[in-house]
Amino acid sequence: MNESMTGSADLVKAGVFVGLLLGLLLLERIWPRRQVEGGWIRWARNVGLITLSTITLRIIVPAGAVVMAAATTWGVLHRADWPAPFEFVLSLILLDLAIYWQHRWFHLVPWLWRAHRVHHSDTGFDVSLGVRFHPFEILPSFAYKLAVIVLLGVSPVAVATYEAMLLGFSLWTHANVAVPIWLDRALRWIIVTPDWHRVHHAVHMDESNANFGNILSVWDRLFGTAKEQPRDGHTTMMIGLPEFRAPRDQRILSLLWQPFRDPAPTLMPSASTEDPKP
Template sequence: MNAIIDYFETISSFHRGLILVGGIAIFWLIENAFPLFKMQYNKIEHAGINIFFTITTIIVNFVMAFILLLAADFAIQQNIGILQWLPTMNIWIYTLLGLLLLDLIGAYLVHLVEHKVKFLWRFHLIHHTDTWIDTTSANRHHPGESVIRFAFTVLGVLIVGSPMWMVFLYQSLSVVFSQFNHANIPLPKKLDKFLSYFIISPDMHKVHHHYKLPYTDSNYGNIFSVWDRLFGTYKYLEREQIVYGVDTHMKPQENNQLGSLLKIPFQKYRNPES
């Protein structure tokens, strides 16, 4: 564990970028060889749109990274946050607890709030407009949403009181898990179901991308599935029944054109069907 801590205490931006690019490359190759759904779409064009949003997410996080560093340093120096108030414990338990709490605030909570607050939903909606979910869909976030998610990450760091190495570890795991559970890959159903008791499996997350309520408003987690099960937001739908997208934006000119996607948050709100 000490080797992991040492690595993430000094991890470079280059290595963090390699983790992101490497994850996409690996899952891209797997889903091309063994696709869950044989979707009729221009995979390169689709990837281009999603990679644009991935780049804007990277830029937002890079520009604002100093705030995250300040928050982590402040939490440690001022001895604030849940982890700082707990007694000394095994480093593995300490790390797992920290990752669980960061995932609760930085992934589950912000995701839930984005679905419940109309103003925030306007930005998150871009992620749900994707009608061809694959590994590149993982970071399909409007730049405005990237700012929102960054703010919740900072909040999580302060509440949890996590050191910076843990934040970098969490962010790296979060990227890979998101690429994994968005990937168009067919795990054996029994294996996927078993994994879903511990982590967000591909089938579990894809239910969240079904185009109609109440499934859209479910399975908010990113790494750990415990929060959805604990707070009653877990839902199951057979993979064969899933239709990707969101019912308010099913037209290709709205969900598959970069210019249109960037404008969605500033357009009139549309009520989803229930």
């Protein structure tokens, strides 16, 4: 039962991953938003990092969140007697709210930031950034997600659905795709778009401390962390962190070691005072 549950959830995730990856790769080729440097080697590093992270997680916690959700029955939603479709939608919304706060804490708490900054230290922004996560970020993220699932009493189906959506949105929101401005404007009222999330990867700290949402953009508006556009413009803005810009910082061993490193202080690129440009 548990094995088939994990198997189906993994299959759905793999399907979403491969399908979206191929579709977004095609769109990045046809309608790129900006130039991305680094070529295949940057891709190999980002994919290598998530491969190591996934293997580490599976060794430490072989079961997965779906099985954990099935094993507990004492969460808040188990006690409520609401219609199943309502509970399902509510679960997805509450999980996204929880992951919004998880992302904020990863920026606020110094040791969590050390792990999350590996994701932010990429100087490029494309679909491969959507999987660039250090094992030390994946592990506390999983523990936090598990605690939320158990406390809320989220059903295994809702967990599997949210996990597949989160993975899909991680690829979509980092895609280097020129979404038509009118479509972006309409979508960003509710969901995170690549232009919305790119602001979060700006080299300026006031911008990287904004737009924390993963699927719904409404949380940033609700909690006062929304920034509509980057001040330097989408095609010219600098991506990454000022302290990790040397080519040697991007090697796979440097990325793995990055959480333990105290980088030499470097000058922050001067903040432009121009008005935000779409």
